[in-house]
Amino acid sequence: MEIDPLPNGSGSAAATPAETAATTTAPSPASNTTTASKLSQLTESLKLEHQFLRVPFEHYRKTIRANQRTVEKEVSAVISSVTDVADSNELSKADAVLNLTSLVCRLQGLKRKLEEGSRTENLQAQRCRARLDHLESMDAENLSEWNNVRLKRILVDYMLRMSYYDTAVKLAESSNIQDLVDIDVFQEAKKVIDALRNQEVGPALAWCIDNKSRLKKSKSKFEFHLRLQEFIELVRAENHMRAILYARKHLAPWGATYMKELQRVTATLAFRSNTECAKYKVLFEPKQWDFLVDQFKQEFCRLHGMTLEPLLNIYLQAGLSALKTPYCYQDDCTKEDPLSQESFQKLALPLPYSKQHHSKLVCYITKELMDTENPPQVLPNGYVYSTKALKEMAEKNNGKITCPRTGLVCNYSDLVKAYIS
Amino acid sequence: MELNTIKDAFDRVAKRQKLSCKSQEVVEQVGHEIEQALAKIETTNDPLSPGDLKSILTELKLKLNTSGPLHQLEGLQKENNTNLSKYPKLLDKAFNPDISKAYRNVDFDFHIVNQIIASHFYRQGLFDLGDCLINEAGEPEDIVIRSHFLEMYQILEALKVKNLEPALKWITANREKLMQTGSSLELKLHRLQFMEIVQKGSKADALKYARTYLAPFASLHMNEFLKLVVCIVWVGKLDSCPHAELMAPTRWEDFTEELTQQFCSLVGQSCHSPLSVAIAAGIEALPTLLKLANVMAAKKQEWLAMKHLPVPLELGKEFQFHSIFVCPVSRDQGSEENPPMLMPCLHVLCKQSIMKLSKSSSRSFKCPYCPSEASAGQCRQLHF
């Protein structure tokens, strides 16, 4: 809270520089600074929206790359076919016509594919723009509506990451924010996750191949772990010969980097799936598949420019740290404080308490902040309430004040103002 | 924030659409060359000598390899790739590239989070969504909260079409409890209804309503009662009624808000969604937390073990739920053991600071903020 002017006006005693700076009591500069700080706060909060722009862009970039690759591959295939035809020596006219016609068809197919691809690109570019426009649309007037939408975006993000797709889609559609959330990006993830939950690695492996270069760049072990799991399944099925062949083909290439892990898993050949040895037993447990799902989610988020944690968790944790005080865990914590609720208290348990450099006093009666405009007043029993609340009480009761916490009755004239910096 | 620069940068990327047209042109061109060769082969009169066939095909092969469609495609892609890699770098610079930097990797029980979200939906009347989440996540249903909010939602929906029936039913059923909190909702409800009747223009109806429903409030709220009854005089010419505030256009919204507040407090719920409040606080706090995490990047362990944040996260007034006293001398936060004390000059310090200044209450001391003298015995404890 801001410091009050000193009671006797003689500010001869030293106030620390911080307090002197805080002694701005004139209302107009104060409100100017609040709008200015409000504005800088808005800017700061916009800067948190990295993922909001990055994810659709990564999606867009992926489509562009895929389209590029298709053209390149097809055109070079056609040209090399032409070269083959031209270089072959005993080709009949009919064969030549047949060959060339099929190439023309192939190119027409490519053209259709390109048109389709460029439509997708257009849609995704539009989405990127819609997000930029949405960020730009935030201003002081529509703030509460904008914040509402932000909360919904954060919730959809949470649901998509938790694989609550139906709820995510429902929320996005009912709020008409489909362009502002990444449901389509997660459709791709859903296929892989569903398969992993059914203990199938196929789609996950296909995804790894699709994203080979980027996974390699981030030194991902995900594909290796998928291969290990497939190997374990062969051992479980007592398919030892195939397991060995599989290891030679798919595991050996990873040996140079991950020898220890490789050795541990191949050792299961000797132990079988009913082993009691804890080190190997765990490899056969179904929760290994859950690990794969988790690992996939992490890789997927990284690749799409998302935070690894749901946005909801990040914001919630920051908010709880900022709100957490020792008082929250007492019975008289106001209901309006999220931390008065058991569920929020539990979530906040491992988080640090907030810190204050200056007193912040809230009136017990009105729950409003006590400041220069509404200064704190002290009853003879040492209980403190806001001037606003006490004045109102006095007006209603012929100048009498009743302390709501102790029942003490006194006159309004018995009160003294406290000066708290 | 320079969103414009980012938009421009994106437009440069999206120029790609032109590039993709160009690559389509390349494909067309290749097709065209092949078709021309085909036409030549087919239109040449039979019998086409193997040499002629060979030369047509060789010509085609040379054309495709020298006009360099592949080369063209490569050029297009190069141009494209530069822009594609520039844009994310710009985003990294303009935005906070990793907002999870300050995140503590603690177990965040998602069952609790799911329950919180479901109640958040119920509170907004989004029962479908809440149920959908509960089903999909396989969480147990919180029937109590759901039914509370269902009741509230029905009351509020009725209010939207100016139907006060469900509200009145609820107020009557909870009259005792509402009285205890000093609520005047019932009077306010009848006031709303009465003013509707007054505005419809029937003096007799208005009088009848006043007699039946307003009269019981006359003893407790005399002023208000008189103010209402006098409006009957102005039926038909309400423009000149001195109590225009009774017809304020926001009166229905005001009533709705007050009812929502009292409903929530009566069923032990907060009036605002705690999830919205916590997230809004998080959005205000996160920028500072991220800066702090950056500064402490080298001391990750310390950061994770911290029991108190080292710096304050300045939140708006709306997030201030507790009185926190910080001693201006020691900067310590007030507590039961170390409470705030009022000095005779009306400045406030914490007990420990006063003990220090008074050398354990052995002598009087000068207030650090004004010239007055005080002794420890003159100081008294404050309760906020």
Ligand SMILES: [Zn+2]
């Ligand atoms: Zn609290």
Ligand SMILES: [Zn+2]
């Ligand atoms: Zn003093």
